[in-house]
Every structure is written in C-alpha cells, then in structure tokens.
Amino acid sequence: MRDLKRFLVGRPLKSSALKEQRLNKLKALAILSSDALSSVAYGPEQILIVLASISLLAFWYSIPIALCVLILLAALILSYRQVIYAYPSGGGAYIVSRNNLGENAGLIAGESLLIDYILTVAVSVSAGTDALTSAFPQLHDFTVLIACVFVVLITLLNLRGVTESASILSYPVYLFVFAILVMIGGGLWKIVNGGIPQHHTPIGTFVPGISLFLLLKAFSSGCSALTGVEAVSNAVPNFKEPPAKNAVYTLFMMGSILAVLFAGIMFLGYWLGITPKAEETVVSQIASEIFGRNWVYFMIQGTTMLILILAANTGFSAFPLLAVNLARDKYIPRMFLIRGDRLGYSNGIVTLGAAAILLIIIFRGETEHLIPLYAIGVFIPFTLSQCGMITKWVREKSVGWVSKLVVNLIGAMICFIVVTIFFVTKFTQVWPVLIFVPLIVYLFHRIKKHYVSVEEQLRLTETEKTLQLDGNVVLVPVAGITKVVENSLHYAELIGDTVLAVYVAFDRESEIEMKQKWEQWRPNIRLITLYSQYRSITQPLTRLIDIVQAKAQENNHSLTVVIPQFITKKRWHDILHNQSGLLLRLYLLYLKNIIVTTVPYRLKK
Template identity: 40%
Template sequence: MRVLRSVGREWRRVSAEPDVWRRALPVDPDLGSLPTPAQITPARFGRVVRVSPFGPTAPTAAPSPLAPAGTAEGGPPAPDAEPRPVDRPRAVYRLRRLLLGPALASTALARERMRKLVALPVLSADALSSVAYGPEAMLAVLVLAGTAGLGYSIPIAATIVFLMLAIGVSYRQTIRAYPRGGGSYIVASDNLGLFPGLAAAAGLMTDYILTVAVSISAGVAAITSAVPSLASSNVLIGVLAILVLLACNLRGIRQAGAIFAAPTYAFVIAMLALIVAGLVDAAGRDFHTVPHPPLNATEGLGILLVMRAFASGATAMTGIEAISNAVPAFKPVEWRNARTTLSWMVGLLVVLFAGIIALVHFSGILPRSQETVLSQLAHLSFGSGPMYVFTQAATAAVLLLAANTAFNDFPRVLSLLARDDHAPRLFARMGDRLAFSNGIILLSVAAGLVYVAFDGRTASLIPLYAVGVFLAFTLSQAGMVVHWWRLRDRHWRKSLLFNATGSLLSAIVLITAGITKFTEGAWVALVAVALFLVVTTRIRRHYDTVAAALRLQRHAIELPHHTITPRAVVPPKGVEGVDGSPASRELRDPRAFDETERARGAEEAEEVPEEIRHLSLVPIQTLDRAGMRALAYAASLQQPVLVIHVSTGAAEAERFRDQWLLWGDHLPLQELVSPYRAVIAPLVNYIEALHHQRPDLTLTVILPEIVVSQRRYSALHSRTAPRLRRALRPLRKVVVTTVPFHV
C-alpha cells in the first residue's frame, strides 16, 4: 500500500489532473445498473423478465439500443441468467444450458446449501456404502489362512469399530475447532507446516480418485452378481456411470444432493432389514454358527496376515472426513449441523459394519469370486424374491453414487490448493452452477483412467486405497493435537486426548497398509503422493516468481519527463461532447442520433488520420506492474482513457475502489459488478454499449497480458486476454492491443 501511494504521487507529478481526463471522455461511462426487484414485473404466465444489463427498460417488441447485440428479440438477457459468452457459438451455449441448467448468481450460494437430511446421504454415501466391500476385503485375506484365520474376524472387526468411533470423535473436535471447514489440508497446514499440509492434500486427492474407482467397481460387481450376463461389460458400465456422475455434479450441489439422497436411504433400509432378518434367523438357532465348507490354508497364520486383514477391513472407514471438509456446504448453523450429521453417520456405519460381520460369522458364508458376500447374505435371508432384488438394486445404486462424496470434496480441496497457489488458479473458479466445474472434470478423467487401467476389479484397487486416506487421517489428527496444545482453552485436555488417540490409531493403519500391501499396489499410491508434492511445490515456486516480478516497486515504474494531457476528441458535425450541454444530454440517448450518421459511423470508412476519433479502454484486474504498464501505455497516447474493472461481488469492487483511490484516481474508472463470475461477457456487453452510444468513435481496448518465458507454465495463467481478443474481433471499430509483461 505504501508503494501504491508512492507510485500515485509520481503519477500526479507527470499527469494532468483527474478532472481533465474525465472532461476529455467523449462518452458517458455510467450506463446504469440492473433494476431492483420491485421494478421487475414478470409476465402473466412467466417468471423471466427481460431487462437491459445497463439500465432498466420495459420489455417491448424492439430491443433497447443499449442492449448488447445477439440478444433475443424483445430485449436482452434476463437478470437471472448469465449473458451468453460471446466467444462461444450459440449452439454450444444452448447445449450447456440444456445439460447444466441456467447459470446461478453468486448470491444463490446460500440457497445451494444442504440441510442435514440431504447432507447425510450426500456426504455419507462413501462411508456407509463401504460396508459393501470393507468386510469382504478383510475376510478375503483371512480366508487364506483357513479356518484358523477366520477365527480372527471378530477381534479384528471389533478393533475396526473402535477405530471408527475414535476417528469419528476426533473429527467432531476438528469441526468444533474449524467451523468454516477443517479438512486435512487446512488443519495440517495450519498446525504442522507447508509440507505436511501438502502431504495430507496428496493423500486426500489420491483417496478421492480411488473412491470413485472403487465405488464404481463395487457397484458394477453388485450388478453382475445379480445379472451374471453383464460381467463382460463391467468396464463400459463403470465408465457410463462416471459420465452420469459428472453431468449430475456439474449441475450443482443441491441438485446432486436431491438425486443422491434416495439411493443412500434405500441402502440403509435394505442393510438394516438384512441385519434384522439375519439376526432373527440366528436367534432361532440359539445363535449357533453354521459350519462353513472345509478350507485349505494357502498361507501361514501370522501377525503379517492379521495386519493385512486389518488394513483391508479398515477401508470401510473411507469417507469419514468428508463432513469436516464440507462444513460450509451446510445450512446455518453450519458447524452444529455438521457435527450432528457426523454423529449420525458414524453411528450408522458402526451398526452396519458390525451387523454384516455378525451375519457372516453366524451364517458361515465365505467370499467367492462369482458373487459378493452381501449378495450371498441377501439370498440366504430373502431368497430370490423382491427383497433380494431391492437389496441388490439399493447396493448397486449407492455404490455407483457413493463416488458423489468425492465429487463434493475433491474440487473443494483442489480449490483451496489453487487459492494458496499450489495448483492452477482455474481450479479456484466456480462454474455456472456454483460448483468447481474444472475440479469435477479433472476428477472424472483421473478416476476413469484408473478404473479402466485396473479393468474395473475391486480386489485390484483395494490395496491402493488405505494409504492415501490414512495418511490424511494421521496428519489431520496430529495437527489437531498441536492445535489444542497451543490453544489450551476449555476442555483442551479431553480434546487433545481424543485427537491423539485418533492420530496414533491412524498411523498404525497407515504403516501397516504401507508395509503389508506395498507389493500389492500400495507403492502406486506412495509414488502418486511423491509426484503430487513435486508438482505442487513447482507450481507454487512459479507463482511466487511471477508475484515477485509483478509486485509494485517505486523505482521500477518508468514515467515520462513531461506532463501528459489528453487531447480532446472532436465530435462529428451536429454532435457535441459529453459536457452537460443540451446536445450532450441528447447524446446519452442513442436514439437521438440521426440514422444516416449511425450508418456512416458503422462503415469504418475513415481514410485519413483526422477522421479517426479515439477512446482507449483499459480492462484491468489488479494494480500490479503489468496493470500499471498498461495504464501508462494508454495514458502516453494522450487520447481519452477509460479504465474498466469487472468485480464478481460488491466486496471485491469496494476493495479495488479503495486501492484505486489510494493510488490517486488519476484516470476515469468504471466498475462493473458481474453476479455470475463471468468476465468476458460483461466486458463485451459494456464495450458494445459504448459503441452504440458513440458509433463514430474507434475504441482501442488495451489489455495487460503476462507472457511466461517457459511455455509449460502458460496453462497456470488466465486466458482472459486471448478470449477477450477473440470475442471483440467481430465488433466494428474496435481495435484490440495487448501490452505484454514478460516473466
């Protein structure tokens, strides 16, 4: 701020007074604003009222002269839908609206929050559905040691239940300490440092990708257990399921929640019915176990095999952290609703996991390659009737949709990394439907590749699974131990004990999984974590380099040695400048222009320099060295200059305005607030509206653009300048030039 004020003083020394620049403007930059809700009168049978983006106009048969070109007859776009991006074909825009629905304003974010009844199935689907493969994964390891190995199923399951309760209580403390969302990345970064935070994020990202792949593969296995003829198409079915999840989540949080609530509740009902029916049947036998077929041990029973079974069974805990990551997605009071939902989720998870293990113990069922354990239990309790079909359908549906937990949390974690400059900044932007669309697309692609690479086999994916999630668990809970030790508020000793217990148990599972499953595929997850750390640190280093280059420095600003004064624009015959005279007041209404003058001005027929009347427009986002260079270039032309800033909300607009005033307000500034987070469309609409106001002017749009020396880093920077250049090319009498800033 001190440097900005200093640079402003240097500008004052060499630039004309701000009033001189404002009087030189040949246009009125204030084109109005959207009408208030009280001014909007919907049609008799509709909800949409078409109004001009630049001033209230009644819906009439003829479009407003201030409306941007390309809008529908009867007026420009409605205020509840984003203006069509002018650099995209209309067919593409209509297809997006058909698939995703109308764009939502940023003020709709509160309406996209989830209540507890929706949040429970949306955020708990991963954890609850894991009982469909977690117990089976544990038994598949124990059965290698024969009957003696199966005897350890109850003690191992009891240990896993205790671990579930400990981790659940630990994450309740995390939600209390971080009421705005305390995912493993935030907690570890705040309390343990940069690299532990990135390692926790790497574990989470790996876990979310595998969550999608494993959930889809287990869901397809449930389908093929009931319909064996579909077994040969398991990869195709899984890929189609991922595409459906992609489309649903791009529509936004609330829509995805409504879609995914019913299957999760149906699965819980089916599992509770299965457990009750199985226990009633076991009670009829006085809880005597049914002998299982004779088993031949293929491995010796030892501590290593028991630990492998424990690590495999612990995959039933994946997804417990999802609620602490998504606290801001709850309706107020967010943290209280999140803790309540977490308690319900852990309670249901314990009941379902323990119930399935008990049924397997009493029924004598063993894992089989042709049919899942749940399918065998359902056949035993319900036969092949409607309840069996319902159980299998609910299991398949919730497993196919359990990946939605990852679709909620993966983009959120990626956006936090982008906010901290550890990932490309495009992942921090929300899409039309208030979802992090770029992160959702990346997750779909990554999960689809993993699923296809492993041929959709759940058994092959499980060994990769535990490392990432328990790495995140361990670092998050260790971070909470440090948090309570530093804070030492009320009940801090109890909270520290809970989190220390959770951290210790998670570390045991992590080490166990890393050692026992290393050769089975855990090494892939470890390599992925290492690569993630390398990539994110390189991205951060690049952004730090660019930030240092762009940072304002008083002596780095080159200023001319003479005073810069804008030359007045001579208006065409019969038209005065914007100076308050009657003629200029008529100028503000484009309908006052004579049609012949409008037509002549639109022909771009200037053939000599004297006929060209200039106005320089400088779209600018931040007052850094690149922006200052663009402002200096525009002012040095000694033509009228208008600076345009597009803000995504009132807070951002106020913050930029304060910085602009601190700099000195040397040039005329017009702020545009874009409620749909779009930048290109509002700028083009505004520039076109200025052209309608003065068709005789040649508008020169001067864009600051960062040019990186190494092309591999170009994807890390905004493509706003090339997109705006492409969007403005079709407009008459608009010249686009870029002021490159090389880094």
C-alpha cells in the first residue's frame, strides 16, 4: 500500500519546501480561474433554456440579460479586490463576515462556500462529461461512471501538490481560452463577411407571454457564469510574494477574460439563433455552425471538456484552505489542519472528492439539477462579504473609505437582489438551502462546544492536585495456556502489585480442566474462572471488572486490564480468528478509571 501511494501521490516533501509550493500569477490564473472561465460553457446555455420556455422570439432578451450579468461581474471584481487587500491572509467571505457581521454570519458564509466547492466539482465534472457525450453520443449511458472517474483522477492530481497540479492544469486552461477566442473570432469574421446569415429575432421585438418573472429567472440562471469569482480571495496565502498584489492582478485578469468569453458566446448564440438541446451543448452547436464537424470543432469540444472537468480544481484549491480556517476556529474537525505528504491539506482534498462523487451519483450527473443550488451557494457568501466590508468601512473610516463603501454597497445590493430572485423564481430547486444552512450552522456550534469542553477538562490548574494511588491491580483475561498469555502475564507482573487472571468457560468440564492446568503452570498467580451459560465472553468479564474496580477504588488502587492479542503475519489471516479482545477493549475504553493495555504477540508465519 505504501508503494502504491508513492506511485499515485509521489514521495513526501520536507516542510521546508512549503515556500516552493506557492503559485506565480500565470499558474494561479489557471488553477483559480478555471471554475469561473469554465462557467461560460454552461452559463449562457442556462439563460437560453429559460427564454426557450417562452418562445424563440424571446431570445433577443439574452443580450440585455448578458449586459446585466457583466455589470454584476464588474461589481464583484471591484468588491473582491478590496477584500483581498483588507484580508490578505485569505478566508474570503468567511473571514470578512465573521469579523464584521458576527459568528453566525461567518458560519453561514463558510458553510455555503464549503457546499459550493463540492457543487463546483460535481457541476464542472458533470458539464465536462456532457461536452464529451455531445461529441460522442454513444457514451451517454456511461455519464455517471465517466464523471466519477474524472473526480478520482483530479483528486489524485491535487494530492500530488499545488504546484504540480497547477503546472499540469495551466495548459488546458489557456488552450481553452485560445479555442473559445478562435471560435468567437471565426464567428465574428464570418458575420462581418456575410458568411453566416442572420437567424435571430431583432432586438425590441414584441414577445407574447413575456413577464418580469421569467426575465428575472433567466438573469438568475445566467449568474451561474459568475461562480468561482471568490476563489482568488480565499487562496491569497498560496500566492508568491507579494501575495495580495499578485492575487488582485490575477482577479482582474480572470474578470477580463471571463467578460470577453461570456459576451462572445452570448452574442454568437443570439446571432445564430441557437436553441438549447438536451443532447448537445450550446457551445457545441455554435462551433458546429461556424466550422462544421472538422478538427477545429473537435479542438473546441475537447478543450471545453477539459476546462469543465479541470474547473473542479478551483474547488480543490479553495475548499481545503477554507476548511483550515474553520478548523482553526474549532467549527469542523481538526483533521483538516493536517498537511499531507505533499504539503497539501490531504484530508480536505479527499473529503471534497468523496462528497462530489456522492452528489454525482445522487443526481445521476444531470448538471441542470445542480446549477441552481450551486449558484445560490455562491451568492449568499457574496452578499454577506459585501455587507461585512460595508460594516468595516463604516466602523474604521480609513483613508478613502467613502469610495470603498460605495463599491461594496453597490455589490451588496446587486448580490442581494440576485439571491432574492433565486428564491422567488427557483424556490422549488433551492429550498433545501433553507433547511441545510441552519442544520450545518447548528452542527458547527456543537463541534465547537465539544472542543471548548475538552480544553476545559484537559487544562491544568494550580488548585487541582493529581490523585495519588497506593497500588495497581492488573486483570488479565486468558483463553488458555499459550505463549500469548505467558507474554501478557510477564508484563502484568512488571506493572502490577496484584495480578489476577480470568478465564471464561462455556461448560463445567473445561472450567475444571483449566483450573488443574493452571495450578501446575502458574500457581503464584490467582486464576478466577467464570461460567457463561449463554456462551458470552464479554458480559461475565465486564461484570467481574465492575466488582474488581469497586474494590480497587476502596483501597485507593488503580485497575489495569491487560488484553493478550496475537498479531497475524498477513492481514487477511485476521478474518480466520475471532476478535473478542478488540470488542472487550472497545467496551472498556469508555468505562471510568480503568486503564486498558493490549500486549501484542506477533506470529512469524
């Protein structure tokens, strides 16, 4: 297993190599913007799906809706620029909300982002699989299996370390940007030269049945293209020096590229009159219309598939760092603070991969069912972080605070409107948020309460005195006269003032026989025999231990139970033997004032 781990993950890195794992701007742009950039492959499609439910005449509304999405993007980029400079230690919306709005607001932002990163992986991989099956329809029946395999591969890639995964992922991300720019450029060139006839409805055409509700629903669907914008603010510590400046540069580059790609795809989709299809993505239809099914089309589909799948890496980059902040504040298990062999937070990476696979299986890899939950999970932290920054500027009144306040105020208002639109127009799809958010926040509080309680009980104080004991009674359960028992008795005599051996018999004959053999073998150690009518070993032993424990406490003695255990040379041999010793140990570990010791005897064959 160790050799397999080394092959899959790589050799361990020294702690001193941690600085070498930090990212430069080019690698950070690839690894942290892959989620945001990939969303252009399904964000525009979500707008068209809603408009298609009215009629094809309504497709011209995609242009003003796209402009509104771009305005929101600009507001978010400017807002998160201020978050990065104000909180260069990372943590994003969780830290901002916790520090400025209070504990519960921070926890809502934190758990929303944790769930969002899980959905990032599930949605991205599912969308990437859709792109693959659009090009190769014969693979439709294996969608879930393919998506799960992709998640496992990305998980292993991230376990190998940040810089290694960034080096590998940089090429597909930039190749995707190049391919989409080629598609947009090729489409615009053909439009200008009359190579593509006009298939769209003129802007301003009257559409029967259109309503503000449906337009807002289409806008909220298009906002899914903005997911992943916050990832840079969460991962500031991963940047090379100066981290805040490099993070802001990466954020602006990501926003600029995202705006160009989103606007280009929306315009081409409108001009070509593309209609969403279940079996083929909008990007696939656009590329096919412009280039036909030639090598350029398959390059675009291939890079789209890659970016959608590898967009999951944004979740793998940000989830572990957010989990570290929550674990440091005692809201989730401490195991998320531990770095793995390759200096990444392996427990967070594995947890994220497992949760994403579970979601893909539950939703059968159907992206459209995940996107509304995905988007609402992003905009709740967006809104809280903007409100937190407003509170910060009002409270501190630092230099230039008014202009900063205006930026965050505009961002907060737009994000709040988007959240409201989601709940109004897609309540049937996002209602689980209203149940799971309070439950997870309650769980966070319970976890912290446990950690605080443990610290209080373990803390040393000057007034407390350690209990002084006068002796140690050692109880050794035995199953016969063997080397295992002999080994355990030797150890018991070393640590105990009084040693008692206990044998549980299932019939009277074996009880008498054991007494006779014991008298001849170890007459210096008292043997207590117990008769079990119901063939249970644990129950009579635990009753005796309760009696001996009470007597030991009366005499100010401690009680130690030494459990003999032989260890097989090969792991599969364990299933050939009963595990009564393990069951007894598990039971005794939760009793008070009992020390439980296992004395192993290792078999050589």
